[in-house]
Amino acid sequence: MKLTLLGTGTSQGVPVIGCDCAVCQSPDPRDQRLRTAALISTDDGQNILIDAGPDFRQQMLREKVRRLDAILLTHEHNDHVIGIDDVRPFNFSSGKAMSVYGLPRVTGELRKRFDYVFAEPIPGLPRIELKPIEAGDTLQLGSLTIEAIGVMHGRLPILGYRIGDLTYLTDVKTVSDEDFQRIYKTKYLIVNALQFKEHPTHMNLDEALRFIEKIQPERAWLIHMSHHIGLAADMESRLPTGVSLAYDGLVLHA
Secondary structure (H helix, E strand, O other), X not given: OEEEEEEOEOOOOEOOOOOOOOOOOOOOHHHOEOEOEEEEEOOOOOEEEEOOOOOHHHHHHHOOOOOOOEEEOOOOOHHHXXXXXXXXXXXXXXXXXXXXXXXXXXXXXXXXXXXXXXXXXXXXXXXXXXXXXOOOOEEEEOOEEEEEEEEEEOOEEEEEEEEOOEEEOOOOOEOOHHHHHHHOOOOEEEEEOOOOOOOOOOOOHHHHHHHHHHHOOOEEEEEOEOHHHOOHHHHHHXXXXXXXXXXXXXXXXX
């Protein structure tokens, strides 16, 4: 299995519109971050997407994705779901509706936000099959066994995902003791680190580093970073051994 980080930025992306800070003006591609999403790929050609934000189309084109089997949603905020309409080319090529998994609250919100998709069928519209899941559920998607992990985005319950030795968490602020045990000593950990200052709904850098230390992965990568996280070139030397800033297009093998 490989996991491609399609985007590693926060809800505004980086560069931020109208910002002239050093990060937003940086020519380093590691400082140019689309909205956070990831693609799980298997040797037998299966592709599973985690989140479909406003950059979904651009990310699929950049990575030359020709097949998509399912979408796993972490939560319903726009930077994680608003690109769903762009599943249409995959509908046309497969002849099937796209399976979209998420918490019942999230699938219900999609039904409202994309009500035209679920009304009278019209040729050319996306075809989506909503599949509600709960934290703690285990999904068998082809050759992949995926566990839904319950975490908290401030006061909002959302999902992360564990796929074998790899755990993917974004927009997390806190994790219960029970869910912590589900991911303890995962081999590879991907987790958000928004900025240096404390934030009410996301881990900041210090919180993310303390969380990584508790989980004890072999390697960890930081995602969902704003322009306040600093230049990638400067940050690498400031991080503990085994922890790196992720960047768009990074491919991890697990």
